[in-house]
Structure formats: C-alpha cells, structure tokens
Amino acid sequence: MRTKVAAVVGSMLIATSLLAGSGYAKPASQSQAGQASQKQKYVIAFQSSLPANYETLITKAGGKVLRALPELGGLEAESERADFLSNLSGVSGIQAANPELEYKLDEDTAAADGQPVTDIPQDADTYWPYQWDIQRITNNGASYKLETGGTVNSDGTVKHKAVVGVIDTGIDANHPDLKANFLGGVNFVPAGVDASETGDPSDIRDREGHGTHVAGSIAADGKVKGVGPGLGIRSYRVFAAEGGAPTSWIAAAVVQAAKDKVDVINMSIGGYDGIARYTYDGLKYNDVADMLLWKRALQYAVGRNVTVVAAAGNESLNLNDSNAVVDYMNQTYGYLGLTFKSAVKEVPGTLPGVINVSSSNKWSSDKIAFYSNYGSTIDVAAPGGDNGPVYDASRNLDERDFHYRTLSTWPTYLEPYFTSNLRGYALLHGTSMAAPKVAGIAGVIKAAHPEYTPAQVQALIKQTASDLGKPGQDPLFGSGEANIFNALSH
Template sequence: MKKTSMTIITTLLICFCFTNYGHAKTETNQYYTVILKDRSKWTQSIKKIKKSQGEITYTVPEIGLIQFKGNQKVAKTNASLFKSLSPSLKLEKPSTSTSKSFKKPNSSVNSIKGLDSTLPALWDMQWDMKEITHNGESYNIESGSSNVTVGIVDSGIDIDHPDLVDNLKSGSKNLVPKGGLRGTEPEETGDINSINDINGHGTMVAGSIAANGEIKGVAPNTGIKVYRVFGNKSADAVWIIKAIIQAAKDDVDVINLSLGSYYIDGNIYKDGELLDNKWADVEGYKLAIEYANKLGSVVVASAGNDSIDVSNKSELNDFLKKKYAEEGKTFNGVGIEAPGELPGVVTVSSTGPTQQLSLFSNFGKNYIDIAAPGGDSRLLEKYGQEAWWDGGLFRQEQVLTTFNTGRYLFASGTSMAAPKVSATLALIIDQRHYKNRPSNSIDYLYKNGVKKDIEPNLAYWGNGQLDVYNAVK
C-alpha cells in the first residue's frame, strides 16, 4: 500500500450503553433470550419453541442459550423448559465520533522518529506506549509471537491495514447474522468470513494490541483473531456471548472485550407494567466466561466511560434511574456492569499522561483489577475545545492508534486501555509458557506487570498501573 500520506483523526470512544430497551406489549412479537434447564433436551426444546410459533433466531448450544422471536404466549407455553428468560438485550455500537483529520507528508513523518531507529515513524506521538514499554525497551526483550493469539470481540478489522495485516491469523469469524440487528441491516450477509470493519472501533483496539508499522502496539509480533459482533447498528448480547464461546473453542489465549453495558438485577416497569427481566443475558455472559476460563482463555474487559464508582450501588442506581427515566421506565433492584463486574474477568480502568485516573473512566473497589493508559480529557476541560484542537493539545492526552482504510487516529476511552492489558497478558503467556493457565498469567501480571512507584489505590487501579517492561524483564 502506498505511504505517501497518513490521515490522523481524533475521537472519543464511548462503548457503554443502556439496555432493557422498549419491551413490547403482551401479544406483540419480540426477541427473547432463554437459558435451558436441561441442555440434554436441546433438540426437543427447539422443536417445542417452533411448534408454539416461536422463530429461532440465534443459538449458543454450548451453554444452552436460545434466542427466539415470539409473543409472551410462546414464552409462557415453554416456561417449564427455561432456567431463565428475558427480553433480549442490545449493546449499542461503539461510537467513533470523528472531528478533525489532516494529512502528514513523508518528510514530516520521518522527522519525528524516536532516538532508536528501530522504532516507528510516529513513535514520538505515542506517549502511552513510550510510558508502559519504557520507551520501547520492552520490545527488545519480548514482542510476542504467532504462538499466542489475542481474540478481539468487536466490530471487525481493517483487513488491509499495513500495520496489522501481518498479525491477522486465519480463523477470524463474523458472528453478525444475516440481516443484522433484528433484520434491519440487509447489507449483513451472515457470511462467517466477513470480518471487515465498517465501524472502525475494532481496528482501533487492534492497533493498541499488535500494530507493527508506522506505530507500534504492546505486542507487535503477537497473533490476533477477530470476532465481529457489530455491524452498522447495535449488537445483540447473544452475539457477544457466542463470540466469547467461539474464541475459546478456537484456542484463543486472551479474549478482549472493549465493550460493556449496564443491567438491572430486579424488576423494570414502564407505564405501571412489569417488564419481564429474569437475567438470561447476564447468565449467558457468566456461563460463556466460565466456559472460556475452563478452556484456558483469559477474558479482559473495559470498565466504561461514565466516571462512575460502579462498586457504589447507590451512585450507580441514581445514574441509571436518570437514564431509565428518559425512556419512561423505573426499576426496583441493583444495577451492575457486565461483563466487567462478572467473575473471571480482568477489568481495566483508564489513566492519562499524568498517570491519574482518566476523568471519564469508571472505577470502584473490587471492580477494577488493573489500569492502563487510555487517554484523558483534562486539557480539554482546562483550556476549552478551540485551544485543545488548534493548539494540538489533543495529541498530548489522547492515544494514537490504527483506523480504517489504512489510517491512524487519536482516541480516548477505556476501550483503548483494555487491549494494552490483553496484549501484555499475551506476552506473559508466551514468555512464561502459561498456555492454558489463565490464573497463572493473571497472577503474574498483577505481581510483576505494574508500576512500582505508584501510590496504591484499589478503587482507581486495583492491583496497579500497567507496566509492560516490568512484566517481561
């Protein structure tokens, strides 16, 4: 691919959303997710749902999960089959709100190389990588190999990006079904090999893991596989659950989930009507993560970008009540964040260039496991948008990564923090021979892969702030 110019865009990544969308009235068809009581009766259960006029729309047989379309009569007729049932929940597509771009000629690119000629052209713009790799020293010790794979559950990847193409392994999969979200995306063919990124978010995440060209990721020689779960719209939670299962079956070592949502453990009401919510999607997440852990995969998730103490349920509930009120809903119960708050997940908060918790990052004691650089907005708040843009201050606090059509962009969000942890775990697994030993690799990360000079703060960064050089030295 020609390298006569590079386009750099800046964006704020917002991947967290609100679920339990408008549920239909009694006799109106809607989508349901169920977990079967007895997985051995899988075929029988499918037949019974179909016989009662339910349309099977998605399945994850490994954990006994079925999504079907039908009215409440279908759900009630087959209730004896189900361990849990709820209206299917959706995750909105990750936001890539681009604002400004420019092209940089080759002469200028060449002038900003780092002191080490082996470092890439745009290295001096990568404050985050310089910090956690000790200005590239970690690459001289361990840069990864194709023996270890990070699975990226996201919106796909730019399959031709020059910084990523050599790391992309065969076996990536598209989990978006034909017709996309509830049949509203006719451009979605359901082709399992269709992994190209039309959103951009997955390509951003991939760059932080394994970019190896004009920029570098944490593990530039590590293999990556992509599990596409977002098209142009929201994703059904069941697709993400399926992707976790599939990645584990494909022998992926680390599964990166730069996504998440808030759920209610309780009852949700609209116009005085109880909306059935018995936790099936969250149970699906739990079962999928447990399945992945048992097969030897580490699961890593981003913490979210709402500046909330997720462990403070009073604060979280107040936040969610305001959001539900906008939809004319109320609830009785407790809010949680999934998958980040579930067992078996390494949950990552974000820090900025000052090594403070990013202003946007969620946090919470016993919620956050580790922190990594994901950008910040302190300079934006201090100086205002005009000075932030025109003075180039965004380059000082957002992180540079890969983007669609061979481009690069500045971005911020916990979505940019999580993949750095995933990539570091891949390095640890490769170097320490921890294949299929997720607990060992996680314990090693928490003990060795953190900064030694940072004041402890369990709520902000759990076991510490990521240090890739310390992890591999």
Template sequence: MKRLFSLLLAISFMLIGIASIHSSHASTEDDVHFTVVFEKEKIPKNANELIIGLGGEIVDTIPEIGVIQVKAPSEFGFEATKDKAIKVASPTLVIENPELETIPMETEKTETTGKMEKNNRGDQQEIDVASASLYEQYQWDIKRMTNNGASFEIETGNHDVVVGIIDSGIDLHHPDVTKNLLPGSKNYVPAGGLYGYDQSETGDINDVQDRNGHGTHVAGNIAGNGQILGIAPHIGFKAYRVFAAEGGAYSSWINKAMIDAANDGVDVISMSLGGIYVKGKVYWTNPDTGETYDYGNDVADYVAYMRAAQYANSKGVLVVAAAGNAALNATNKKEVTEFANELYDDYGYHFVGASFYTPASVPNIVTVSATGPTDELSLYSNYGSGFVDVAGVGGDYRTFLQYSEEDRVDEYIENQLYADEFNLSSVPVVEYEYNDNGTIKDYKYLYPGYSWYIGTSMATPKVSAVAALLKVKYGDVNPYKLKTLVQNTTEDLGKVGYDEHYGHGFVNAYKALQ
C-alpha cells in the first residue's frame, strides 16, 4: 500500500483574506453580514431591538467582548455607527487559506490502527525516538529547536498544561496526535460551511475532524508523538475548529474560539493566523450598487479581534500568533496600508491612514517570525522592530526558487530536496464528493498521512509548544511572565540583542528549559 505525501509549495499561512458580498459564493444585496462592536465590552439589553430597528437581524453573539454579527442591507453599517451605543460596524471579513500548489509523492504507507487513541495521562513519559522513523529522517526543524532531541530529556510536557489550537480541526484517527488530544474540543463551522454550500458540515459542535490538513499539521508540530515528534510530545491540547474544507472562516468564529479557549482554561492559544488593523479612514464600495460608504476609523473585525486577545490575556492565557507571510516590514505603516489596499481592493475596501498587523499590537501576545534551515529569516516572513517578539523554524523555499528559475523543478522533486527546507508533519488524507455545481456534497476519510509545509504557520506552533513547556516548568505564571520567559531564554541570532528579524531571538526548547 502507498501513502500520498503532499509537498505544499505555496506558503501555508492562514493569510487574512476578505470575501465581500459579491464573491462567487455570495448571496444577494440584502444578505450582507456585518460585525458590530459596541462601545462597552458587553451587549446592551436592548441590542435586539436596536438592530431590528436598523433593519438587521442578529445571527451571532460574543457577549464577553460586546460583539455581535448581524445580517442586514448594505446601508446598515453606515446607519449603525450613528448610534452612540455602537463603536464600529462594517461588513464582516472572511479569513481565508491561500490557494496551495500541491505536488504528490508516493512512499510506503506506514501501518496505523486508523483509530483514535485516548491517553489522558498527565505524567511524564519517555519518548521512543528510535521508533519515530519520520522524525529521524525528515524533521530537521524539530531537531533544530530541541538540540537534536536533548530537550526531551528535560521535559516533554503533560496534560495538566493545555494548548488551544485555533485552526482547521484535528485528525481524530491520526495516532501521532490523538495521544495528546483532550476532551473539550469544539467546532464553530455552521451547517453548510462558510457559504452554505458544504453539505458535509452539519453544525455539530463536536465535529472537529480536520478536512483541510492545516490544523493537524500544526498539532503535530506541537504535540506529535509517533512516526513524527513535536516539540512537546506529551503536552495536552484541544482543537477549536474554525476552518472547513473550503478554508474560509468568519472572523467572529475565530473570536468566539479565543473566548471559549480562555474560558476552558487553556494555558496557551496557538494561532497560525493574523490580520491588519487600520487606524484611519475605512471606505467600502457596494459592488452591486457602486455606492461608497465611510465606515469611520476602524475595521470592526479587528477591534473585536483585539478585544478577544485582551480577554484571553485577562484569563491568564498567553496567545502566540504568526507574524505573517507577505515579506513586509510590518512596522512600516504606509507599506502595510498599501498592501492592505492591494489585497482588499477587489472586495470593495479602501483604507487611508496607518495600518498594523494584529494581534502584535495587543499586550502580552508573542508574535513569531520564521527561519529556514540556515537560520536566515525566511524569504516570506514578515518582520519589523517592535513587531516580532521571537523567531522559530518555519522552513523556506530558497532552493525551490533556484531550481524553479532554472526550470529544474522535476529534479528538485525527484531528489526530495524539499525535505531539507520544508517542515514535515501530520495531516489527514481525505477525498471529496462534489455536486454538479462544484460544491462539496460529502467527504471520505482515507487514512492518516503526512505533508511538508512552510510558513510562519509552522513556526508559531513550535513556539507555542515551548511556551507550554515553560508553563509546566514554572507553574502558575501569568501571560506577561510567560512571555518574558519565552523571550529571555532564546538564542541570539542576527544583530546582537533585539533586532527586526528575530526579535529577542530564536526559540530553542533545550535552552529555554535549562
């Protein structure tokens, strides 16, 4: 039997995208989703009456941070901001996975049970490195961040410390990750998925099975324990599924997942995603009518996002987030605004003023840049003084670009050169059944698999795992102290001291635990 290895050559980072009401999946002009942020961080008692009076309908609520999602006519946002109780209201953004170019490779399939293995022990256990054949052969990234496994001799984690992974779910059948999967994972994807066309999505809160792969890949980087190994092979984790097979999610789902993870008592939230927060004028043009609306100085989704991150901090949770994959100096506000306008122009948005990547501007967040096999900043990684906190291995594609420019991609693949610069981790192998119109009718789980990804998405979970190990070592430390521990136990790369590429330095589990 053969197992399909997928080499994902595009950067695997959940880049903020935006789907306007005029997207291919959109409905009518009267079916616009808005994010509404109230002035106070609670929902007023008369919120329903207020929204109905403005011609809208509440479809989702996040009471802990004073945020709701509303379905209403396109002029709703402009009218809503006139009310003193409402801070900002604008069309809801959609966070998207980028399109991934995949090159399949065949290799011998490793026999697995194909069943979820439950192991909720909280005690330290030995790691069988000799049996982790894929770790030994391919996981140069994990070896780099553990000093060739030396950190495993000090600490591998336990189930008393928990990482909340906000992503595309988890492969419930993958033996490399289910050993550390704890009860309490949740699904936020509603029936029909993002656009209502995915019939495999029923809205079951307990349906956390990964259809996409990204979430299981992230989990393997954190807590893999089988053919692959993660940085913390015995740490507990919960999966908060916000991405479906189609790869998109309303930002409100992500904010709710952050709130729930914090309320569930996780210690670290790992988020391989991020966005752009605009301070200045925000304009939106209705693609159906051509009418332009002035939505004030903020994008509602990012105000809500920052509130959610601050709420998590207040509950004692450290949030670790990706720096992003646009190769931008994220502290150059003009450059970020230009990038935002280029990215969002087709969807009706135009920004004037300063823009920031979030959640880097939120206190007690750890923002992670990515490095490649030679410790250089990855070609795609965002950077910036005061923006990046630390760096971790995310892989790179320097060799791939060289071979691509020389028209030698086949040689690159044949010689498995990707194994020296991409990151291998766990994924589910699934196939989809489609309707005649190309929408998903159902999916079939085939078997647990592995894939190579690159991106700050891969660096972030590794740093999250080190933060969790430090939490195991030092016990009841608050997010500020835990962030300080992560920063102060790094390797110094680049310029001496803090610099714009690596922040406070490169995170190494062995050095941190010493």
C-alpha cells in the first residue's frame, strides 16, 4: 500500500506497510488531487486550552474550523486565503500553526508485482504452520497456555481482560477470525472524501485491508492466530479508500481510544515532521503545530494508562543520521519545490512514551528487514517479514519469495491480495506488520498484569526480548525481538 499526498507542505504521515512494494509517500499538487479550489488545510495549536471564541478567531483570519480538538488545545482549519497563516500570527494564544498534508492509499496492480503464493490451501482447517512470525514470538504457541488476553465463556463469547485500539484503515468486523474479539470502533473520515464516505461515525468498514491484517496479528482466533487470541479489538478508522489521514484525524482517534479505556494503541503509521524551517517555493514553513498535537495526543493517552506502540517506518533510514533523513526528504519532495535543511523527525515512533518497533525477518538473526528504519530510537523489533534471503542479497524483484512475508486476516469481501490466491487472508510485510505484534504483546501483558503502567509494560517487553544482532542494545533490533512467552515467564 503506497500513499499519495494531496497537499504540498506539512507533516509527512504514511501507512507504514509495504503492501505494494516501496511504501514511500509520494506528494501530489492540489490540482493533481482533483481539487477545484485552492483550499488548504491547517493544524493550529493554542498555548493551552481552546478559547471559547476559537471559531470566531479562525473566521476572522479567513478560515473555517473543520475539527476541534479541545482535549489537545488544537484544531484543524481550512482556508482559501494565502494570508491565512500571517493573519493567525497576530492572534493571542496561538502557539503554532502550519499547513497539513493528507495522504492517499494507492495500491499497485497485482500483475506488476511478482508471482502469488499458491501452495497454501484455501480450505485448510488452520494456517498455523504458515505463521512463522507468531510461532516465534509465542514460542510455538506456548504463551497461549499462560495468557491469551481473555477467557471463553460457556456461551462461546469472550471475556476480554485487555483491549487494543487499532488506528488504521478500519476492519472487517465480521471476519470469522476476528468477530468474537471485535468490540466496536469509531470512524474519523468525514463525509465527501469519496462517494462511500457519509461521515457515519460507526462506518469502520476496511476499504483497503491494512487495518484488518494488523488486527489479525494482534487478536485473530481462527484459521490464523494473533499474539493474544483472547484480546479485545477496537477499530479507529482514519484512512478512506482514496482519502487522506491528516494528523488531526489521527490525534482525534488517539483521544477517543483513550476515552474508550483501551489498554494499548497500535499505530502502524509513521512519517516525518520538519521541526526547523523548510521552504516551499521560497516561503518558509515548519511543522511545530503538527508536532505539538502529536505530543499532546500521546501525553493524553499515556496519562490515561494507555501503552502506545508505533511502526518505525519503511525507508531503510538510520534515524540517527539527520543528514540522511534530510537527504531523503529532499530527494522525495524536492521536485515540488520543497527544501529541507535540518531537524526532520520521524513521528510518532520517536516521540516520548511510544514503543518504536523495527522489523525483523524469518531468516536472519543479524539483519533486520531490508526496508526497516533503524537507530537508537528503536525500542524493540518484531517479525514484519520480507522477500527472503535471495532477494535481500540481489534486490532483484524477480527473486522475491512472498512466503517470507507475514500471514494474517484480510477482508473477506476484498479480492485476494496479489501476494497469494487466498481469500480472507493475505501475506504482507512492513513495519506495519511488526508493530501490532508488540501491541499484542503489550495487551497480553496488561491482561496478566492489569496494574502495570505503560512504562512498566514497555520495560518488561524490552527486558524479555530475544537478544538478536549485536549483544545488548543495538540500533537494528533495539533491546531485541519482542517475545510474549518470555514476558509472561519473567
């Protein structure tokens, strides 16, 4: 799954799976995005709480409030006026404001991307033999005997001891492997993004498949198994089939998940904020307001005892190498007239309070997946899969082996994903597939130890990780590959 950006400046947020190959964000101009007007969305952070007259302040500056975030002292606004930001600069109480990017999910066609796996039988009673990733981090299912995250009642329903909120593309709530653990959710995609979007807050139907795959890695209980097959799942949809996921929608989802008292939030989402000034066609911008909303949303969740897990990203970048990150941004967005010089930060994974997850693979205890970001900000790794050792050595697309990707749930109503001929299940790879393994581990830990704080959950995950790579903490695996059996046996 790749992303297209529908505006030209602001924070760079993308779904961090590699559903269709590269996984890189690709900006597009507003005209390319099919927008008739030159409306631009903005995020605005006030110094403290939203003032009572915030709508009047925005209107006077030439804008319109699209979404208020009172818990975070921020809002999303829209304006056609080129002087909107400068008008805001004179408003007392505003700490920062910047343009906001939107992202579009865009799948490649199957024909363009390798041969599908056809040796996994559709009618198998179980797909456990193909779940190398879940086998490894549960010690071949031994962890299930210690804790699954819930208990089955006499009537077949599940009493969930912990709940994981998935901020993503939605969910196939009726999937046979997920429905027993599905507890509801909220849609944050507004009406009009496309013909299917009515603004119904209960519409969490997964149009893309990403969120359903992520949810299965956490709590599937059927042909495939998640890390915690007894965990509850709540879905917070921030991606449309062809619409975007600006920071304000994601921040609102974080707040709602915390209000719903989930124990863990998984965000298989990541991107880059330019904290220092960057230029676009000679004008100077920064993403300070965007960063403030991220930090406030995460503080809101962690302050309410929610453990937050995020994917580290798929750009093969050393996140400690500021020059490499800036070079990546300029190479990727320079043709639009954007110029970055310094202080570009990966979010949300590198922010305080977040467990940042890199992607390990099936075949190596020394190498992480070829696409995975790395650096001192990595807390732990988890299996996200890749294309196998032959491809890793050659980088020849014809030598990819999709068996090395991770198998999980896929919407039953969507066509098979191109990596296999399976319906209802799919083989994917990406840090998007690694993060939910850690979110599932965090959920099972909370089921076993409901008194644990987010800091204690994170500490236990790191202390009990399997030490891969160089001995001790290292920039590829962090503390090692997370392992729920080790954590429960500690």
